[in-house]
């Protein structure tokens with residue numbers, strides 16, 4: 001198992017200092033389309049998986065990002081913390097986790113993440129598929145009357161391999177660091193702003 005990355009503390013501090021801002025828990029997630037163009041969208045940070053550097057998100061199986069990730073699992077997160085004026089850019093790999101995933105701890109995280117969701121967040125996984133032309137409404141996910149997890153629900157696990165950190169608050173002495181995972185060992189390098 002990879003050890004906890006040194007940048008985890010920096011990110012934990014930023015999350016703590018920005019905790020009053022609900023939108024500081026949103027970041028942009030970029031994937032790659034079939035034709036090589038980037039695709040970018042905002043998603044909610046759902047925490048780190050236990051004892052790891054892996055970042056959890058949730059999404060709908062029927063959304064376009066799923067097809068993109070299935071073709072090319074490389075992704076990048078761009079996360080800006082407004083209060084502390086810090087940017088984290090994390091490059092890595094995305095994994096799609098469903099109820100039958102072979103990795104048991106991810107399967108557990110899949111269930112636990114669903115259990116923690118609000119009713120409003122859960123409701124998005126029932127009903128019509130997202131981003132379909134209104135004229136051609138097709139797939140619907142029936143509303144279950146139990147606690148059963150709808151088939152459309154997916155956990156996304158992001159495994160970072162590289163992180164670029166820029167702190168503008170300390171201007172003119174901006175902090176700029178780059179961390180790279182070299183076979184499980186995180187190497188840090190200080191950069192010019």
Ligand SMILES: Cc1cc2nc3c(=O)[nH]c(=O)nc-3n(C[C@H](O)[C@H](O)[C@H](O)COP(=O)(O)O)c2cc1C
Nearest residue numbers: 026039041042043044058059060063064065066131
């Ligand atoms: C504030 C905010 C939070 C969002 N959170 C999520 C999220 O956690 N998961 C998600 O799949 N989409 C989320 N979305 C919607 C996505 O930005 C996007 O529109 C949707 O996932 C479809 O993207 P795709 O067609 O590229 O798959 C959020 C949008 C906003 C504005």
